[in-house]
Amino acid sequence: MLIMLRSFADEDYSMSSSPNSQVYMFGSHEESVQRYHLLNEILLPATADGIAHLAPKPDMQILEIGCGVGDTACYFAQHVVPDGYVTAFDLSPVFIGLAKQQAEEKNIKxxxxxxxxARDIVLKSNAYDLAHTRLVLEHISERDVIVQKVYEWLRPSSCFFCEEQVILHGKTSADHWLNQLVSWRLTLVEVGGGNPNYATAELAEHMKAAGFTEIQSLVSTSHCDPVKVNEINYLGLQREMKQKLIDLGIATEEEIEAMLRAMSKKPPDKSLSTFTMFQTLGRKP
Incomplete structure (x- = not known):
């Protein structure tokens, strides 16, 4: 889940089936933890604004889908539903262990x-007041199946709050490392069976087909620290993407090392300090 740094000249990305579908192409191990924490620091204000739009009650039951290391789930438990309860799940046992540790350290009960x-978990139907996911569904091939399952897990009149795309704003030259990094990232998502354009291409239709109504597409624009953005992407390329890019023939080791050198010597311009989060809301009638 690199921050979605889309080039301003990006073309629409065509989807294709892949023998490697169901593969999460980014890190699910300890090498990813630092990047996840930094990513949450940047994205959480936009998530908090989106949650506030729903006017949540403090005793709600929240379901967090693809919780990673637990940053967002812990925030919900402490600050959004202090009198309610958060149930969170992720496919990485490493992340779940770290999430539990974080909750214990913060004394979150x-x-x-x-x-x-998400494709296999069995949860009680009509049990949750709000379901949330962030930068998860775009990686899954059966995205429509997951949306349908979320619908079944929610109580009537409850909401699904889905954040699936982030775009960094700024001006870069054609040969800026950012543009190549975006291309590599989008390719990895597609090879893994996902759709990097899910937020704008499919999500609303999948919600409608599942039965959700009052579907809204929100666009949240927030400021971010360009130094942290640079670190997120450096860590992602160095620790998580590098070997996959080489193994799949998407990039050579020499190309990747050249980009890492460029990233370490030339942090993003200060103009690259604003991002847009695409948020989609749907209500179960």
Whole structure:
């Protein structure tokens, strides 16, 4: 889940089936933890604004899908539903262990973490007041199936709050490392069976088909620290993407090392300090 740094000259990305579908192409191990924490620091204000738009009640039951290391789930438990409960799950046992540790260190009692795949997990129907996911569904091939499952898990009149695309704003030259990094990232998502354009291409239709109504597409624009953005992408390329890019023949080791040198010597321009988060809301009638 690199921050979605899309080039301003990006062409629409065509989807194709892949023998490697169901593969999460980014890190799910300890090498990813630092990047996840930094990513949450940048994205959480936009997520908090989106949640506030729903006017949540403090005793709600929240379901967090693809919780990663637990940053957002812990925030919900502490600050959004202090009198309610958060159930969060992720397919990485490493992440779930770290999420549990974070909750224990913060003495958060109204939360539980489950190690499970969204496609396989069995949860009680009509049990949750709000379901949230961020930068998860775009990686899954059966995106429509997951949306349907979320619909079944929610109580009537409850909401699904889905954040699936982030675009960094600024001006870069044609040969800026950012443009090549975006291309590599989008290719990895597609090879893994996902759709990097899910937020704008399919999500609303999948919600409608599942039965959701009052579907809204929100655009949240927020400021971010360009130094942190640079670090997020450096860590992602060095620790998580590098070997996959080489193994799949998408990039050579020499190309990647040249980009890492460029990233370490030339942090993003200060103009690259604004991002747009695409948020989609749907209500179960």
């Amino acid at each position: 109204n939360i539980s973490f489950i190690c499970a795949d």
